[in-house]
Amino acid sequence: MRKTMIGLGAVAMALSMSAPAFADHGNDGRGHGGDTFGRATLTGFASLPAETYVPGSEPSGFKIGTAPINGITPPLPGQPVQGFSGVLRRKDGTYDVLSDNGYGNKANSGDFLLRIHQLAPDFRTGKVRVVGGINLTDPNGRVPFALTRADRKLTGSDFDVESIVGADDGTYWIGEEFGPFLLHFSSKGVLLEAPISLPGVKAPENPYLNGGQPNLGSSKGFEGMARSADGRTLYPMLEGTVAGDPAGTLRIYEFDVRKRAYTGKRWAYQLEDPANAIGDFITVDRNRFLVIERDNGQGDAAKFKKVFMVDFRDRDKDGKVDKTQVADLLDLANPRGLGGFGPTFRFPFQTIEDIVILDDRTLALLNDNNFPFSAGRTPGKPDNNEFITIRLTRDLDADLSGREDH
Numbered sequence: 001m002r003k004t005m006i007g008l009g010a011v012a013m014a015l016s017m018s019a020p021a022f023a024d025h026g027n028d029g030r031g032h033g034g035d036t037f038g039r040a041t042l043t044g045f046a047s048l049p050a051e052t053y054v055p056g057s058e059p060s061g062f063k064i065g066t067a068p069i070n071g072i073t074p075p076l077p078g079q080p081v082q083g084f085s086g087v088l089r090r091k092d093g094t095y096d097v098l099s100d101n102g103y104g105n106k107a108n109s110g111d112f113l114l115r116i117h118q119l120a121p122d123f124r125t126g127k128v129r130v131v132g133g134i135n136l137t138d139p140n141g142r143v144p145f146a147l148t149r150a151d152r153k154l155t156g157s158d159f160d161v162e163s164i165v166g167a168d169d170g171t172y173w174i175g176e177e178f179g180p181f182l183l184h185f186s187s188k189g190v191l192l193e194a195p196i197s198l199p200g201v202k203a204p205e206n207p208y209l210n211g212g213q214p215n216l217g218s219s220k221g222f223e224g225m226a227r228s229a230d231g232r233t234l235y236p237m238l239e240g241t242v243a244g245d246p247a248g249t250l251r252i253y254e255f256d257v258r259k260r261a262y263t264g265k266r267w268a269y270q271l272e273d274p275a276n277a278i279g280d281f282i283t284v285d286r287n288r289f290l291v292i293e294r295d296n297g298q299g300d301a302a303k304f305k306k307v308f309m310v311d312f313r314d315r316d317k318d319g320k321v322d323k324t325q326v327a328d329l330l331d332l333a334n335p336r337g338l339g340g341f342g343p344t345f346r347f348p349f350q351t352i353e354d355i356v357i358l359d360d361r362t363l364a365l366l367n368d369n370n371f372p373f374s375a376g377r378t379p380g381k382p383d384n385n386e387f388i389t390i391r392l393t394r395d396l397d398a399d400l401s402g403r404e405d406h
Helices: 008-018
Strands: 041-048 084-089 095-099 115-122 127-135 161-166 172-176 181-185 222-227 233-238 249-256 261-270 277-283 288-294 305-315 321-328 351-359 362-368 385-391
Touching: 041 115, 084 362, 095 161, 161 233, 172 222, 222 288, 233 277, 261 305, 261 321, 288 351
Parallel strands: 041 127, 084 161, 084 351, 161 222, 222 277, 277 351
Antiparallel strands: 041 385, 084 095, 095 115, 115 127, 161 172, 172 181, 222 233, 233 249, 249 261, 277 288, 288 305, 305 321, 351 362, 362 385
């Protein structure tokens, strides 16, 4: 908290063959908020039980109380495989998934070890297996401020890691929310350089605040991060609105990997409701990106969980990027009754923070189950980690040449 390998090409081919054909709407895919992609279809469902722990790991959750939470009584017997906030596809058909800061905040997550897990979903059996993983560590002292543990294993009290991209050299770039910072890790999870700050923006948890006034909400830093096809540029996206910006607008930055510096270019994404949040941000091509936008509800209270495409070439007079709805995750066709659900499938989780393009019409998505707190699927029962694939009604026309297969 095991060993199944699936070839990604075989999965994509099977999904493509099993999905029904849909007519193209003949739209260029650009009207704001328009449902130009029609109704997406669920093509794959697999689930990892909520109570899955890293084998042989140390107990955790000592600071979340002792009262039962959705039937789970803390402390926990190990490190839970949970909180998926970013995903990368691997060349062998498995996936790297990033666990976030643990139990919800800096104060209660000091015994949660930050980790990248390796998962193998099997859509034939409906099961997800954990086949490996690495802890994130700083043995070489790259972090200049105090860490929680003397052994310099990184915890949820040190960083709130939320987004991940793979570099061509096998290393990882991770966006986090306490700074917000960019973090560069080796393929083994070792921090390679000091955390890179975002100029002019600080969250309340920022260690360099020094009594100053933060201008970003708590844990509202880099929730999503895309990369260019050539890997030379990162596009980290804030989850919260910077003080002074219009309500519900989120900044997207450009970072030059070779220069290790922000370029000064910036875009703005407008939430459909200022109370909403984003869950992930990934590349379609050099100008277009996918964004998960969601409300804070779960279960029957969940009303807004959608995937949008944004286009950097199209901005309104206020500089906000154009949005096109790609999929409504609360209204997916399920003609085959996958997962034991009815003809309409809902992905009703509070936080949905993982998306990856499998082929030009197929997306994979995972929820962040906030274990043991979220209960969006069944009231009073902690959510499993669900892994779904959906088939779009039209092509994304994506540039798949620079996919981040790791």
